[in-house]
Amino acid sequence: MLILPAIDIIDGKPVRLYKGDYSKKEIVAKDVLETAKHFEEIGADWIHLVDLDGAKEKEPKNMKLILKIAKEIKTPIEIGGGMRNLETIKKYIEGGVKRVILGTAAIEDEKLLRESIKLYGNKIAVGIDCKDEYICGDGWLYKSKIHYIEFAKKLEKLGVKNIIVTDISKDGTLEGPNIDMLKKLKGEVSIDITASGGIKDINDIKKLKELNIYGAITGKAIYKKTLDLEESLKVSKD
Structure with missing residues (x-):
């Protein structure tokens, strides 16, 4: 299982939100690039x-800023947020970003999703951000009527190879990931699943590893020091 430390960016600063609420942002480090370099060193x-x-x-x-990071570090980066056209996707990938994550665009613009997959294959991932098991978009500001399993099955048929699954109610809470939701999804699709939201400590990393999923994204736990990144990387490889 891969471990992906997260850097969320507002106004060029590394932040964390609580349950996706923009009014509850917290600046967690001084500099985005320096934080990325620190994660690379670890x-x-x-x-x-x-x-x-x-x-x-x-x-x-x-x-x-993101393209500067892609240029200055060797660790592969993935980026989500604001992907609404091929031009943006192209700029990121040609600028050295290894994977682009479509969120709302994957819900609302199937043509863009198909074209992106055709052009860039496994460099395209899709974020499945849910609240009460239903997909949310626009930076988690609205909830759709699409169930997360139904959406994942559709994405798999379209050729998406990697999905990032976030339970918004867990994000930034340090309450543990939604293991049941991930288990259900694992039983329905064979696509690579990256879990995001709620990770608190090394026990959560161990639980996710037992699911045999592709990756785990962790942010707040690292910044709050309830999870040691170096230890989690070791455990994920054992």
């Missing part, structure tokens, strides 16, 4: 970046 498998401004405004807002 040995992170990937670094997970989210342009929260982009997710909210429906267009990239921190692209310059």
Whole structure:
């Protein structure tokens, strides 16, 4: 299982939200690039970046910074937030980003999703962000009537190879990931699943590893020091 430390970005600063609430943002480090370099030094498998401004405004807002990170570190990075057209996706991938995550666009624009997969294959992932098991979009500001398992099955048929699954009610809470939700999904699709939201400590990493999923994204636990990144990387490989 891969471990992906997360850096969420608002106004060029590394932040964390609580249950996706923009009014409850907390700046967690001084500098995004320095934080990414720190994760690289520890040995992170990937670094997970989210342009929260982009997710909210429906267009990239921190692209310059993200492309600088892609240029200055060797650790592969993935980016989500504000992916609404092929031009944006192309700029990121040609700029060195290894994987682009479609969120709301994957819900609302199937044509874009199909074209992206055709052009970039496994460099395209889809974020499945849910509340009460139903998909949310626009930086988690609205809830759809699409069930997360139904959506995952559709994505698999379309050729998506990697999904990032977030239970919004767990995100930023340190209450533990939604293991039951992930188990149900694992039983329905064979696509690579990356779990996000709620990870508190090494026991949560062990529980996710037992599920035999592709990856685990952790943010707040690292910043609050309830989880040691180096230890989690070791456990994930044992």
